Amino acid sequence: MKNIFSRAGAAAMTIAAGAALASPAAADEVADFYKGKTVTILIGFGVGGGVDTFGRLLGRHLGAAMPGKPSVIVQNMPGGGGFKSTNYLFNAGPKDGTYITVMLPSNAIEPLMGNPGAKWDTFKLSWLGNLTRDFGSCVASGRSGIKSITDTAARQAIVGATGPSALTAQQPYALANIFGYKLKVITGYKGTREIWNTLEKGEADIACAFWASIAMGPQKAAMESGQLVPIVQFGSKKHPAYGDSTPLVYDLARDDDERKLLRFVFGLAEITRPFAAPPGVPAARVDALRKAFWAAAHSDGLKADAAKQKLIVDPMDWKETEQAFRDVLSTPKAIVDKAKVAIRKPKD
The missing domain is CATH 3.40.190.10 (Periplasmic binding protein-like II)
Structure with missing residues (x-):
């Protein structure tokens, strides 16, 4: 069966996802870079919804797990069902590791579904992990x-x-x-x-x-x-x-x-709150972001915070998140073609 992504695309995703293990020197460089900096989590929706809630949940605990202990803020950038923020991250935002986003899982497949408004390449995003598997x-x-x-x-x-x-x-x-x-x-x-x-x-x-x-x-x-x-x-x-x-x-x-x-x-919706960094971020910083995501997701502080809000936290690391998207994106083309029609506005 024909997959909806090419071998070249899969290879590109692997290259984008892979991060070399940081040496002590690289770790010092990462800490030096983030010290005094601000990391921004882009939210493609308004305040108070599910995406915003989980973006803010991570934002309150990510900085403590990062080398250099940067400040972390949340920036709401609603528009286009999350497209505006992802397009900004991929095409215009800083590529130095100071901007990340939490995406809708459905948006990850939009470029492959032929949506002209999705001006990013899912295979080139650096996945940090998924904060919860929700229903x-x-x-x-x-x-x-x-x-x-x-x-x-x-x-x-x-x-x-x-x-x-x-x-x-x-x-x-x-x-x-x-x-x-x-x-x-x-x-x-x-x-x-x-x-x-x-x-x-x-x-x-x-x-x-x-x-x-x-x-x-x-x-x-x-x-x-x-x-x-x-x-x-x-x-x-x-x-x-x-x-x-x-x-x-x-x-x-x-x-x-x-x-x-x-x-x-x-x-795909069960990969409920996936976080990603844009392409072009230095590998050592991507590695630091991934480790910090995983540490924050398992921290006592975040768990207590989530429990207080009665939120489900069931994290996936970046490898599991990437593989989950691969599994979905390898769906046979015949089914994908039907899905392209199914998820669009019905014709009057």
Whole structure:
């Protein structure tokens, strides 16, 4: 079967990902470089959503694990479902190890899906790791009366979303295109918090790219009160946060080909909060960032911070993160071609 990336592309990814073990001298140079510096974590969405929450979580603990103990700040750069920040990181931002980003996993495949707005090469990003493996879903407002995604086979529902290439839009687009559900996606919101607010106001019925960590944390009260109702879940197995009655998207598949398509479209989301540095960063600094990411993710401080917010932290190191993307990106071309259509706005 033909893979969607060339051997040359895979080789480039390997070269970009590989970092030489730092010598003592290189380590001193890295510490000298970062001392007094500020590391910026770019967030492609507004304040208060899931991406922002995990970006800030790492930001509070990364500096202490870095050589030279730099300051770490978070910069929100919303736009295009995360495209604006990734395009900036890859094409215009500093390439010295002072800028990193947390990406949507779906954005990693956009260049290979032929999206002209994705002006980066996924194979040239230096993956630092993934902070959590979460389980996604779509939720409906309690006032909508929707109890399951299958209810939308007979009635139209409005879905709030950020950009057309964000999971908030791609997930409902896929559900509409594959199953024929009557979902009208409204894009343009700055972040998931703004989308949740539209559900509270009754301006929209459904929000997707909603995570188990959010259901058990910031939105726990809304879930328990019935203000938010889980209507479909996207994990490899059912999650307690959504309940056993909420259908798995894979159980809705009508044949094996459809199930494979669903795995490609929704499976990538389990690599939930991947962090990356741009191309061109010196290898010793990439190595330092990767080690600091792993140390911070396992630190007592970050664990306590996450527990206080009731966030799931289930990290992957950079090698595991890269391999997870490789596994998805080696999907046969026939399925990828179907996915290209499935995740886009349905034609009227």
